[in-house]
Amino acid sequence: MAHPNQVISTPTTDTPFLQIRRIVKKFDDVFAVDEVSLDVRQGEIFALLGSSGCGKSTLLRMLAGFEVPTSGQILLAGQDIVGLAPYERPINMMFQSYALFPHLTVWDNIAFGLRRDHMPKAEMQERVAQMLDLVQLKPYAKRKPHQLSGGQQQRVALARSLAKRPKLLLLDEPLGALDAKLRQQTQLELVRIIEQVGVTCVMVTHDQEEAMTMATRIGVMSEGKILQIGQPADIYETPNCRFVADFIGSVNLFKGHVEVDEPDHVVIATAECKHYVSHGITGTAGMDVHVAVRPEKMSIQTTPVLDSERESLAEVGYNMAQGVIEDLAYLGSLTTYHVKLDGGTVVKVTHTNAARHSAAQLTWGDRVTVWWCGSDVVVLTR
Numbered sequence: 001m002a003h004p005n006q007v008i009s010t011p012t013t014d015t016p017f018l019q020i021r022r023i024v025k026k027f028d029d030v031f032a033v034d035e036v037s038l039d040v041r042q043g044e045i046f047a048l049l050g051s052s053g054c055g056k057s058t059l060l061r062m063l064a065g066f067e068v069p070t071s072g073q074i075l076l077a078g079q080d081i082v083g084l085a086p087y088e089r090p091i092n093m094m095f096q097s098y099a100l101f102p103h104l105t106v107w108d109n110i111a112f113g114l115r116r117d118h119m120p121k122a123e124m125q126e127r128v129a130q131m132l133d134l135v136q137l138k139p140y141a142k143r144k145p146h147q148l149s150g151g152q153q154q155r156v157a158l159a160r161s162l163a164k165r166p167k168l169l170l171l172d173e174p175l176g177a178l179d180a181k182l183r184q185q186t187q188l189e190l191v192r193i194i195e196q197v198g199v200t201c202v203m204v205t206h207d208q209e210e211a212m213t214m215a216t217r218i219g220v221m222s223e224g225k226i227l228q229i230g231q232p233a234d235i236y237e238t239p240n241c242r243f244v245a246d247f248i249g250s251v252n253l254f255k256g257h258v259e260v261d262e263p264d265h266v267v268i269a270t271a272e273c274k275h276y277v278s279h280g281i282t283g284t285a286g287m288d289v290h291v292a293v294r295p296e297k298m299s300i301q302t303t304p305v306l307d308s309e310r311e312s313l314a315e316v317g318y319n320m321a322q323g324v325i326e327d328l329a330y331l332g333s334l335t336t337y338h339v340k341l342d343g344g345t346v347v348k349v350t351h352t353n354a355a356r357h358s359a360a361q362l363t364w365g366d367r368v369t370v371w372w373c374g375s376d377v378v379v380l381t382r
């Protein structure tokens, strides 16, 4: 058998490094993964994001070779790898529970796979030293896992995963075992290491902040399907459906229909107000749609909105509604207001507390105007 690193030829730059083609995994009558297709470029950190049970791990396990697809293709550098056993693939997977060997030192944990491959001793020593350097754990080489912090253990696991120089690194909820503060630090640390090594990476997470922080692109999954693929900002600013809009961050959704459909603008009528949208949409007059506006894109004030404050005069009378502050949450850096609009809908408005007393004058029971810009409205047709 060829050495794993020789199985795969060097990819050309224009073909995606990893190509997943209509991959399906069925358990009994459940489609855990349902016709997923996606491309990952060399050097990318691609995040599969979705809630528990949506099929993320199953997809990752098929890439690793621990699960056989029901149908579909997985091409790595142009070669179909579906028929290859896990150890024949130039791929390494790091699990949520790092599964470090408790009785082995950090050094031996990192060297484990190299030893199993009978790597010559001198080469192995050099490789482990490189890995210790990479994850900045040189002084800890002789320690056992239980003598390390959670973040350090996580870095040992990463070093072990990278020691054999895989071409594709798979991370399943890599920071799941760490507490919130440490997670944030470690996210950036992980990105630094992955980029330094230049390894292509597919990671799985249910944490949208983690995906946004770490990934070059994100695939949002639900019920075995990928709903949208894009850079973090694309997915946040222009979600393609209600599920994605709601799953990533917080959003206000208004149900309505298209009243005016022009190439450069549309008007959507909803129970709360008329929305002027300063771009065309793929839709037709009369069509049922949802309007999505992010809480931080909304302004809130007790005084009327001046025409001169609007993005354009075309928006005067649109994109605004009156209501009463029903609840507010002061979070230090920002305040979230829950405003019950006169039509009955409750919207969330966040206000950044850039100046210390900027929002101090607003409180419970205040009657306010909430308004937003036509360029910040996203129209969702599904």
Ligand SMILES: Nc1ncnc2c1ncn2[C@@H]1O[C@H](COP(=O)(O)OP(=O)(O)O)[C@@H](O)[C@H]1O
Residues within 6 Å of the ligand: 027, 030, 031, 032, 050, 051, 052, 053, 054, 055, 056, 057, 058, 059
């Ligand atoms: N070995 C298995 N046998 C049967 N059903 C499975 C198996 N593995 C996963 N599933 C099911 O497939 C679906 C997706 O699971 P999984 O990929 O683990 O989701 P996620 O990682 O997104 O939480 C779930 O409904 C799960 O119960």
Ligand SMILES: [Mg+2]
Residues within 6 Å of the ligand: 056, 057, 058, 204
């Ligand atoms: Mg999982």
